[in-house]
Amino acid sequence: MNYTLRAATPQDTVSLAALAIQVWLDTYAFDGVNPAIARYVLDTYTAAHFEQVLAHPLRRVLVVEAQGYLLGYLKLSMATPCPQAEGGSVELETLYLSRHFKRQGLGSALLQAADSLLPELGGAGMWLRVYHGNADALSFYAARGFTALGKTVFELDGEQHENIVLYRSLQPSRQDGG
Known part of the structure; x- marks a missing residue:
């Protein structure tokens, strides 16, 4: 697949x-979909939200596209220290791929591009939170050297959902799948 990997621009927000x-x-x-889920996604994932993210000096967004279509993106934050690791680390807030483009190496390409940004962002490592029931994501990150440090909770409409905190020291990402 021919794709382009680049920094997101304001034209990408929608x-x-x-x-x-x-x-x-x-x-x-x-x-x-229930009302809580609908409210969450419609309130959180807006073009205005992504405009704010792109304008924030401590955040970066990378996109992968093919023939003018957005296939996935990765969002980094230097503003959130890892709750279970010491030292400078960058949070991998989001790595999303459309389900139609999974297992084609695009996730690995995004992660490798993020790795190349870490030195410039002052990060000695990268951390993220993954829903404990997301076996595909947990496997993806484990195969790329991330290890579990602990747990945290995502709360939605009073319900708590367990997340696993993963961390990896700065290193090149492997090119196998994703």
Whole structure:
């Protein structure tokens, strides 16, 4: 597949919002959509949200696209220290791919591009949170050297959902799948 990997621009915000909603619902709304889920995605994943992210000096967004279509994105934050690791680390806030483009190396390409940004961002490592029931994501990150440090909770409408905190010291990302 011929694709382009680049920094997101303000022209991408509408596509980023739509893709984020699509991937979030595909990943987490396995029982369907209720009002809490609908409110969360429609309030969180907006073009205005992505405009703010792109304008923030401590955040970076990379996109992968093919023939003018956005296939996935990765969002980094230097503003959030890892709750279970000491030292400078960059949070991998989001790595989303449309389900139609998984297992084609695009996730690995995004992660490798993020790795190349870490020195410039002052990060000695990268951390993220993954829903404990997302076996595909946990496997993806484990295969790329991330290890579990602990747990945290994502709360939605009073319900708590366990997340695993993963961390990896700065190192090149492997090119196998994703």
